[in-house]
Amino acid sequence: MFWSKIWFFVVALAAAVAVTVALLLPRPAERALVRGEANRLQTACGVIHILLADDARNRVELAGAFARSPEIMAALEAASATEALDEGRMKQVRGVGESVMQAIQGSRKPDFAMLIDRRGRVVARVRIDEAEFGDVAAGRPLIDDALAGYLRDDLWAQNGTMYFVSAAPVVKQGGYVGAVVLGHQVTNELAGRLVKSLAVDMGFQLGADGVAGSKTIAFDHAAMQAQLAKLGPEIATDCEAVKPLEVRAGADDYTAIVARLPGEAGVKHAYYSVIIKRPEGLGLLATLKAIKQNDLAFGNFPWLVVGGGFVVALALGVGLMFIEADRPVRRLTGDAVRLAKGEIDRLGETHAGKLGSVARSVNIHIDKIGREAKSAKQDLDQLLGPAPEGGLGTIDLLATSLPAPRSFSAPIAPTALGSLGSMTALGSLPAPGALGSMSSGPAMPPPSEFRFQDPGPPPAPGPGRKPAAPSRGNTPPPFRAAAASGPGSGASMVPPPPPVVSPPPMRISTPQTAPLPPANPFASQPPMNLDDDILGRGSEPPPMRVESSAAHGDAYFRQVFDQFVSTKRRCNEPTGGLAYERFAEKLVKNREDLMIKTGCREVRFTVYVKDGKAALKATPVKDEA
Amino acid sequence: MRAGCSVGLLGIAGLVGGVVAALGRPAGAGTVAGRLELPPAPERGAVVARGFLDRVENPLIEIKKPNLAPYYVVALEGDARPGGAPPEITWDLVGESFARPVIAVPVGAEVVIRNQTKVPRTLAAAEDKKLLIGPLNPKGTKSFRATEPAIYTIGDGEAPHLRGKLVVVATPHVATLDDAGRFELPNVPDGSYKLRVFYFDAAAEARGGTSDWVFTADVTVATRGKASRVEVNGKLPPIARTAAAGKQERK
Numbered sequence: 001m002f003w004s005k006i007w008f009f010v011v012a013l014a015a016a017v018a019v020t021v022a023l024l025l026p027r028p029a030e031r032a033l034v035r036g037e038a039n040r041l042q043t044a045c046g047v048i049h050i051l052l053a054d055d056a057r058n059r060v061e062l063a064g065a066f067a068r069s070p071e072i073m074a075a076l077e078a079a080s081a082t083e084a085l086d087e088g089r090m091k092q093v094r095g096v097g098e099s100v101m102q103a104i105q106g107s108r109k110p111d112f113a114m115l116i117d118r119r120g121r122v123v124a125r126v127r128i129d130e131a132e133f134g135d136v137a138a139g140r141p142l143i144d145d146a147l148a149g150y151l152r153d154d155l156w157a158q159n160g161t162m163y164f165v166s167a168a169p170v171v172k173q174g175g176y177v178g179a180v181v182l183g184h185q186v187t188n189e190l191a192g193r194l195v196k197s198l199a200v201d202m203g204f205q206l207g208a209d210g211v212a213g214s215k216t217i218a219f220d221h222a223a224m225q226a227q228l229a230k231l232g233p234e235i236a237t238d239c240e241a242v243k244p245l246e247v248r249a250g251a252d253d254y255t256a257i258v259a260r261l262p263g264e265a266g267v268k269h270a271y272y273s274v275i276i277k278r279p280e281g282l283g284l285l286a287t288l289k290a291i292k293q294n295d296l297a298f299g300n301f302p303w304l305v306v307g308g309g310f311v312v313a314l315a316l317g318v319g320l321m322f323i324e325a326d327r328p329v330r331r332l333t334g335d336a337v338r339l340a341k342g343e344i345d346r347l348g349e350t351h352a353g354k355l356g357s358v359a360r361s362v363n364i365h366i367d368k369i370g371r372e373a374k375s376a377k378q379d380l381d382q383l384l385g386p387a388p389e390g391g392l393g394t395i396d397l398l399a400t401s402l403p404a405p406r407s408f409s410a411p412i413a414p415t416a417l418g419s420l421g422s423m424t425a426l427g428s429l430p431a432p433g434a435l436g437s438m439s440s441g442p443a444m445p446p447p448s449e450f451r452f453q454d455p456g457p458p459p460a461p462g463p464g465r466k467p468a469a470p471s472r473g474n475t476p477p478p479f480r481a482a483a484a485s486g487p488g489s490g491a492s493m494v495p496p497p498p499p500v501v502s503p504p505p506m507r508i509s510t511p512q513t514a515p516l517p518p519a520n521p522f523a524s525q526p527p528m529n530l531d532d533d534i535l536g537r538g539s540e541p542p543p544m545r546v547e548s549s550a551a552h553g554d555a556y557f558r559q560v561f562d563q564f565v566s567t568k569r570r571c572n573e574p575t576g577g578l579a580y581e582r583f584a585e586k587l588v589k590n591r592e593d594l595m596i597k598t599g600c601r602e603v604r605f606t607v608y609v610k611d612g613k614a615a616l617k618a619t620p621v622k623d624e625a
Numbered sequence: 626m627r628a629g630c631s632v633g634l635l636g637i638a639g640l641v642g643g644v645v646a647a648l649g650r651p652a653g654a655g656t657v658a659g660r661l662e663l664p665p666a667p668e669r670g671a672v673v674a675r676g677f678l679d680r681v682e683n684p685l686i687e688i689k690k691p692n693l694a695p696y697y698v699v700a701l702e703g704d705a706r707p708g709g710a711p712p713e714i715t716w717d718l719v720g721e722s723f724a725r726p727v728i729a730v731p732v733g734a735e736v737v738i739r740n741q742t743k744v745p746r747t748l749a750a751a752e753d754k755k756l757l758i759g760p761l762n763p764k765g766t767k768s769f770r771a772t773e774p775a776i777y778t779i780g781d782g783e784a785p786h787l788r789g790k791l792v793v794v795a796t797p798h799v800a801t802l803d804d805a806g807r808f809e810l811p812n813v814p815d816g817s818y819k820l821r822v823f824y825f826d827a828a829a830e831a832r833g834g835t836s837d838w839v840f841t842a843d844v845t846v847a848t849r850g851k852a853s854r855v856e857v858n859g860k861l862p863p864i865a866r867t868a869a870a871g872k873q874e875r876k
Binding site: 049052053055056057060064120121122132135136137138139140141142143145147148149150151152153154155164165166168169171174175176262263264266267268 | 669672673674675676677678679680681682683685686687688689691719720721722724741742743744783784785786787
């Protein structure tokens with residue numbers, strides 16, 4: 001399993017590395033995205049500034065054209081010559097201005113106009129505050145410059161509205177007669193037009209108030225204003241100097257960049273912001289969500305490499321598992337089966353690793369059982385004494401603790417008992433299936449003389465107990481019907497008497513609740529095989545019960561005696577010297593001695609054939625279910 | 626910013642007083658008048674509140690020079706303390722500017738700023754925040770009394786271009802210049818005086834500089850019981866030289 005473990009470690013390490021890479025990979029992409037966003041914002045900011053400057057140039061040209069209108073020149077010249085402006089003059093000049101404004105073509109028509117005489121007085125206003133006139137507009141830098149002969153632009157903020165304004169002097173006959181001011185309101189439409197090709201949004205703000213924007217978004221402007229407060233005096237470089245900041249509007253996150261607006265409005269903290277919605281594809285999960293079907297297309301994803309790597313990894317893992325786990329286990333299993341069949345006495349100890357350890361442990365236990373069996377036999381010989389010629393023959397004792405015998409609910413018919421085949425105990429392994437037809441609970445039946453003489457069919461898979469194969473050749477099942485008993489199956493087993501305080505005789509009786517079955521209750525049972533021995537039977541007949549009574553004990557010994565005699569006859573042994581009384585007496589004595597020595601509650605006698613001779617084995621049963 | 630022009634300069638152009646005529650004025654009081662030659666108007670300063678573009682000169686005629694006269698005030702300061710009730714001086718706010726960018730007022734005079742527009746203003750003195758408190762309503766007035774000689778810059782924080790200079794002097798004899806540089810101070814009692822000229826240099830202040838007295842001349846009024854007129858002529862220093870105060874004493 002060494003290489004399997006190494007492989008598992010390598011695979012786990014690769015998985016950890018893969019997860020780490022998967023978690024880390026979005027980070028550089030995220031940084032690149034942020035840098036891209038910043039560049040995009042700065043570019044858009046700069047472009048907007050250029051567009052606004054270009055718009056200012058157009059507006060200044062428009063003001064110049066407006067100021068060159070002869071009607072305007074004449075009206076302002078006349079107004080400048082008067083000491084006091086009256087309403088009549090105001091309306092006359094306003095009408096002139098209105099007519100000139102209506103003549104302006106193009107999409108950038110001004111929203112208002114101011115006509116100013118050379119003294120700086122507002123002679124008339126067109127379209128905004130039209131009733132106001134006479135106030136001195138001189139003093140404002142834009143108007144002062146226009147009255148002095150300059151064309152220029154500015155930004156005004158009035159009543160929460162921002163205007164791009166432009167002014168031009170009105171010159172007539174070599175002298176200044178006034179100035180005109182045209183104003184264009186900053187509107188959402190203007191903002192939308194500015195960012196139309198930039199794929200961003202923008203807004204014009206005046207302090208903490210939004211003036212206009214390409215998209216209606218309510219921001220907290222504090223962060224933007226704080227950013228503006230850090231800037232130096234040169235506003236033309238704001239787009240490059242300012243850093244993008246994250247702003248939140250409702251449930252959406254945006255990245256924004258801000259730049260100050262020039263002119264009078266700039267003094268009032270006017271600025272514009274360029275914003276883009278922050279992409280959601282940041283982080284591993286968001287990146288996964290952003291994957292498109294095309295990303296997994298064969299041409300865009302190295303399926304061959306990934307699939308090949310997977311197959312190689314899988315093959316390596318399976319191969320290592322087969323080499324280091326499956327094959328050794330299979331070998332051990334085969335050895336165990338051969339051991340169970342008696343083909344080998346011990347498990348091979350060539351298995352490597354823990355399986356070898358298992359094999360050695362099993363072998364140690366096999367050796368221990370062998371030693372204990374030998375010791376028990378010697379003890380029984382000491383108890384029974386040497387078997388006389390023509391006497392009882394060999395009496396073996398399987399001196400191992402056995403599971404508690406099951407109670408028998410049906411007596412064993414003498415004919416059936418007499419026809420039980422020869423069985424040899426397999427070490428200390430109990431044979432739960434040997435008396436499968438009689439067992440009904442966790443208590444084990446008497447040890448079956450089970451011998452794996454022939455291979456037989458392999459154990460059937462599945463949890464159910466499969467009926468045993470019908471025949472095992474020379475090895476008869478432990479409880480084969482008398483008719484099925486063959487010549488070589490001289491061994492038979494007699495169920496032990498029930499536990500009693502008093503010594504035999506014992507009696508095998510049929511309980512009242514379980515009537516005695518027909519002559520051979522086991523006739524319908526299939527013979528035992530290895531599967532049954534290990535797994536037990538799927539369906540079992542009602543158990544036999546052995547009741548304690550002297551009569552039954554006597555019957556038991558008679559039964560054993562009859563089987564013993566029958567077996568000796570089949571083995572062509574002389575039976576003339578056998579007498580039941582002496583036999584029973586011997587059994588009672590052996591039983592008592594064995595119970596005293598081993599502390600068991602009962603003793604079971606089994607007749608079997610050993611070395612061509614009838615033999616009797618006494619088995620102590622220590623406990624009872 | 627400017628202390629005055631040199632005595633020599635004024636000596637060439639100046640005229641030391643003389644009795645010109647008796648015009649029925651109170652005995653022992655004369656008139657101090659004169660003409661101060663204005664310096665050449667400087668080139669227009671850097672653009673203020675520049676928009677997206679630099680300003681462009683019109684191609685038709687030359688750029689008009691600024692008129693400097695409204696930016697000068699004259700004060701005749703003597704040893705005698707001003708007597709009588711302090712006058713009330715009205716200063717009109719006519720739109721985006723004051724009617725005069727700078728005025729001189731005697732100590733103790735009540736200054737009334739009158740808003741002639743329909744635009745409310747929030748005026749304040751940069752040098753003394755307590756001098757003017759509260760808004761100036763449309764068509765309304767706001768008055769205060771200047772108790773010490775000082776120079777105040779009155780402006781509206783919402784309209785940086787709207788600025789006026791208030792010069793408080795310890796004399797009731799104050800005057801302004803007309804476009805030709807002429808001035809007249811009537812009812813000046815006999816005595817020795819200093820004629821001082823203050824120039825409000827808005828362009829310099831926009832650059833972070835200050836405005837100051839730019840001309841000083843000694844004037845002696847001695848009517849000997851007859852009405853008299855003391856003529857004081859002088860030449861104001863060029864704007865570029867306003868840092869150096871000139872002195873001219875005329876009698």
